[in-house]
Structure formats: structure tokens, C-alpha cells
Amino acid sequence: MGTAEWREAPGESVAGRSVARRGLEAPDRDIRARGRAGKAGGEQQTYRTLWIEEPARRHPMPDPVRTAAVRAVLIIAVTLIQAMVAFLCAMADSWLAFPMVISSVASTVVATWAAVDVWVTRQVWNQRYGVVSEPSSTARALRRERRARRREERAALREQERIRRRGGAGQLSHP
Template sequence: MRAVLLIAVTLLQAMVAFLCTMAGSWLAFPMVISGVVSTIAATWGALDVWVTRQVWNQRHGVVSVPSSTARALRRERRRTRRQERAAERARGRIRRRSGAGQLSHS
């Protein structure tokens, strides 16, 4: 959040510096200087967020790409579920077919 605010303020300062320069205002030079300082601060903020995320991921072992073993396990679970659903459908068809054509169940 801090990095987003720093970047937003930097963009705002750059726009004000540009408009002051176009208008020939005395405020143009101080705005350009503060814009340079803000750019450095915003870059630091963005790098801080990026590095912090990288360190956290390394320490906690979080990998965004699933490993091949996890993928294989998921594939196997899916295959088992699919077979169970197919067997259930087949049982339902057999029950319906065996009851067809009977006038009474006794």
C-alpha cells in the first residue's frame, strides 16, 4: 500500500511540475526537485515490496508453479472421481432398466 501511495504522489508531482514548467511559474524548479526525490522514494518503495515478497517466498517455500508430483496427484484424484461418477451412472441405468415394463413391484 505504501509503495502504491508513493507512486501515485510521484505521478502527481510530475504532472504538476510539467504544468508549472509550461506556465513559466516559479514553482517549476522546486517541483522538479521534489519530483526527483519522489521518484527515488517510489522506486525504493516498489523494490522494497518486491524484495520482501521474494524473501517471504524463499523462507516459507511457497512456489507459485505446482510441482509435477502435485499435478500427478491431482490428475489421479480427478481420474478416480470420474470413474466413480461413471460407475454411479451405470448403476442408475441398470436400476431404471430392471424396473421398466413391470406393472407391480410385488
């Protein structure tokens, strides 16, 4: 199913499209799949593709966050390798053990900073671009109730004021 067919059937699931595509293909790369009959009555040979490309709906992370995450993963990987080398040097009683342990401690600090940087970058990005400012339905309902209460209070005050202006001082017309 090409891009044009996929656009025509947007309601179809990813799994459904994959199964539909695999219908004509062989379950294994080495096995020929049966296709439509050719001119001479023989079968057309088709092979299963190695992978099926499907368009990504959206990136899982924004670019700055992804960059910080990749940087953090690389730094953490180097730190783990350094720690392992330091351990092996210590086990071999090498002179390199002490400098490696010191550099591993420094790398651990840098790796922690890198992990925190990913978190901070994500928070900053969400604060700048990711948050849609619209009140929740609960907040709207509470505001509605407060407005209604204020309206009722103002109406009651206006009524009291009107009675006072008439000179009745709040008394009934018939004693």
C-alpha cells in the same frame, strides 16, 4: 444459495453458483422478478441484490507483501501527481517549477525504492514461509540411478575382494 447449501455442494463452480442464484432474480434492479405465488394467488416481489458475496479461498498476497504493495502504490501516485504539477508549473512559467522538478526527481527515487521493496518483501516471505522443501520427481529419479550405480560398483568390488582372498588372484579354477 446460502453458506450451508454452498458447503454441501463443494464441487460446483463459482459461475454455476452465481447462475443458480440469479435464476430466481431479475436481470435488472428496477425489474421485479417473479417468485412463488403468495397466499392470495399473487406473485411475491423479489429484487436482485447489488452483489453476491462469495468466500475468498485465500489471500492473493501475504500481509507484509500487500502492505508494501499498498505503500508503493501510494508513493507512486503521489510521485505522478508531483510530476504533473511540476510540468504544469513549467508550462505556466511559475517560480514553483524548479522546486517541483527537484522534488519530483527525489520522489522518483523513493518510488523506485518502494517498488523494489515490494519485490524484496515478496522474495523474503517466499523464502521464509512459502517454499515447500520437497525434491522434484526428476531429482528423485537421478538420485535413485546414482544409488543403483554405487550399489553395483560396491558389489563388483566385494566380488573381486572375495576372489583375491581365495588366492585365485582373479584366475579361473580350470586353466
